[in-house]
Amino acid sequence: MIEEKLVIVGNGPAGCTAGVYAARAGLKPRIFAGDHPCGLLALTSDVENFPGFPSGISGFDLVMAMQEQAEKFGAETDYDTIVSIEFDAVNGHRFTTADGREFRSRAMIIATGATPRKLGVPGEEKLWGRGVSACATCDGAFFKEVPVVVAGGGDSAMEEAIFLTRFASEVHLVHRRDSFRASAIMVERARSNPKIKMHLNCVVEEITGSNEVEAVRIMNKVSNESETIPAKGFFAALGHVPATELFKNSGVEVDDNGYIVTAGKSSETNIPGVFAAGDCMDPRYRQAIIAAGNGARAALDAEKYLG
Ligand code: NDP
Numbered sequence: 001m002i003e004e005k006l007v008i009v010g011n012g013p014a015g016c017t018a019g020v021y022a023a024r025a026g027l028k029p030r031i032f033a034g035d036h037p038c039g040l041l042a043l044t045s046d047v048e049n050f051p052g053f054p055s056g057i058s059g060f061d062l063v064m065a066m067q068e069q070a071e072k073f074g075a076e077t078d079y080d081t082i083v084s085i086e087f088d089a090v091n092g093h094r095f096t097t098a099d100g101r102e103f104r105s106r107a108m109i110i111a112t113g114a115t116p117r118k119l120g121v122p123g124e125e126k127l128w129g130r131g132v133s134a135c136a137t138c139d140g141a142f143f144k145e146v147p148v149v150v151a152g153g154g155d156s157a158m159e160e161a162i163f164l165t166r167f168a169s170e171v172h173l174v175h176r177r178d179s180f181r182a183s184a185i186m187v188e189r190a191r192s193n194p195k196i197k198m199h200l201n202c203v204v205e206e207i208t209g210s211n212e213v214e215a216v217r218i219m220n221k222v223s224n225e226s227e228t229i230p231a232k233g234f235f236a237a238l239g240h241v242p243a244t245e246l247f248k249n250s251g252v253e254v255d256d257n258g259y260i261v262t263a264g265k266s267s268e269t270n271i272p273g274v275f276a277a278g279d280c281m282d283p284r285y286r287q288a289i290i291a292a293g294n295g296a297r298a299a300l301d302a303e304k305y306l307g
Helices: 013-024 059-072 136-142 155-164 184-191 288-306
Strands: 002-009 030-032 076-078 082-086 093-097 102-110 114-116 147-151 170-174 196-199 202-208 215-220 226-230 233-236 240-242 274-276
Touching (some): 002 013, 002 288, 013 030, 013 288, 059 076, 102 288, 136 155, 147 226, 155 170, 155 184, 155 233, 170 202, 202 226, 274 288
Parallel strands (some): 002 102, 030 076, 147 170, 147 233, 170 196
Antiparallel strands (some): 093 102, 114 240, 202 215
C-alpha cells in the first residue's frame, strides 16, 4: 500500500494548477495523468485567450509548462490510470491503478475534466483540430471570411453560432429537430442574425476534406434530401460529458448530468477530504483559465483540510 497525503486525478489545467499550489505548500502531490494526459487543452492548437501569452501558445505547450511548474515544486506526475476507488474519510481514501498498485491518500482532488460529445460521423475524428472543433471561443478567430457549420440546438449552439458571425462569412446551424432546447432569447438572437442560416430537422452525415474541412453533408429527415454545405469549419455544440465514470458508485455526489457537486463557493464535495476542480464540476464555462482557477482553489481547500 502506497501512502500519500494528496492525490490529484487528472493533469489538465485544473489538475496541474492544483499541483503547483499543493506542491508549493509542501504537500508533494501525486498527479495522475490517466487515459488522456494533459486533458482537452492539449488538443487545442493555438490558445490565444490565456492571459500572459499575447502571441498565443499551443494548448499542449501551455499544459506542459503547468506540469513542469508543478514538478519543479515537488509534484510527481504518474502516467497510470485509476481504475477503482473507495472513499474513506476516516482511514484514508483507497484506490487501485491499472498497473495494480494500491494507494491510500488522506485527500484527493478530482480534476478529470469533460469531453465534448461527438457525432461519430465519417470525417469528424480525422479532421478534429483541422477545422473540426468543439470550442468557438478557442478556435473561432481562425475562420475569418469563410463559411462554417455549427451542429446542435442548445444554448451553446446558439452562443457559438452568434459568436462565430464575428469572423465567418456565414454560419450554418444544423439541428436534428424543428424546435430548440436553447432558451427563447438565445434562439431569437440567432434567428435575427442575418449571417446565420438554420437547417432544421437535419442530421450531419459526413464532414469531408482531405487535410482540412472542405464541406459538410447534411440530410433533411423530413424531405430525405441531402445537401452539401461548403465550409472550412465544423463546430460540434452537442453538450459535454463529464469524465466522472470512475466515481459513479463511489458515494461522491454528482448531478443529473454526472457533474460533481461542490458546496457553495468552495471545491468541497460531500465526502470529507475530497475536492473537485475544472470541467468535471463546471458545466457552464469550460475555459482553461477558469479550470486553472478552480484548481488553485481546490489545492487551497485541500491544504486547509490537511492542516
Ligand atoms: P445541451 O445538452 O443543452 O444541448 C445539446 C444539443 O446538442 C441539443 O440540442 C441536442 O439535441 C444536440 N445533440 C446532442 N447529441 C446529439 C447528436 N448525437 N446528434 C445531433 N444533435 C445532438 O448542451 P449545451 O452545451 O448547449 O448546454 C449545456 C448547459 O449549459 C445548458 O444548461 C445550457 O443552458 C447552459 N449554457 C448556458 C449558456 C448561457 O446561459 N449563455 C451558454 C451555453 C450553455 P436535442 O435538443 O434534440 O436533444
